Amino acid sequence: DQQVKQNSPSLSVQEGRISILNCDYTNSMFDYFLWYKKYPAEGPTFLISISSIKDKNEDGRFTVFLNKSAKHLSLHIVPSQPGDSAVYFCAARYNNDMRFGAGTRLTVKP
């Protein structure tokens, strides 16, 4: 069952521009959402999270937006840097049950 979906397998942006990664979920019980970043041959690294009681959380160049009515969240990276090139996983959690999307491969071109 795909409770968390990332419909774009890949995204390419120019250095300095904004990267927007999207994620949709189906289970309204999820109350906490996370983004992880993964480089090849490494484990996922926690990036940023948001509670369901908020609609925005910002940390430096990274901002996560949550639209509960649409069951949609997005990660904005601005400005994008070549070092941001990685696979980004969206995750949704209820209690300790966490489900991941399939990931979006972001490529930031110099």
Place this chain on the structure above:
Amino acid sequence: NAGVMQNPRHLVRRRGQEARLRCSPMKGHSHVYWYRQLPEEGLKFMVYLQKENIIDESGMPKERFSAEFPKEGPSILRIQQVVRGDSAAYFCASSSYSDTQYFGPGTRLTVL
């Protein structure tokens, strides 16, 4: 403060052999999760354990796969009689209760 440790990083097995994957959680974490990533796919939840207890194993195949997290020592994911389809990256994560999960570097299992 060491992060989540996994070993071995790479494991090669022939069909029919057993694979044992180890995970040591971050200091102070008592919750361990195992995930599998098949090529070109996302992370699939397998099992969630606390010390000496399996809390949720709904994502783990019913046969050949087992997991434990003993009172002392690392968590072990055990795959018996491996088949080629078991080839994947296996990631372990740990957390305090209801806190962010932190991942280890993964074990890449190759079944010949």
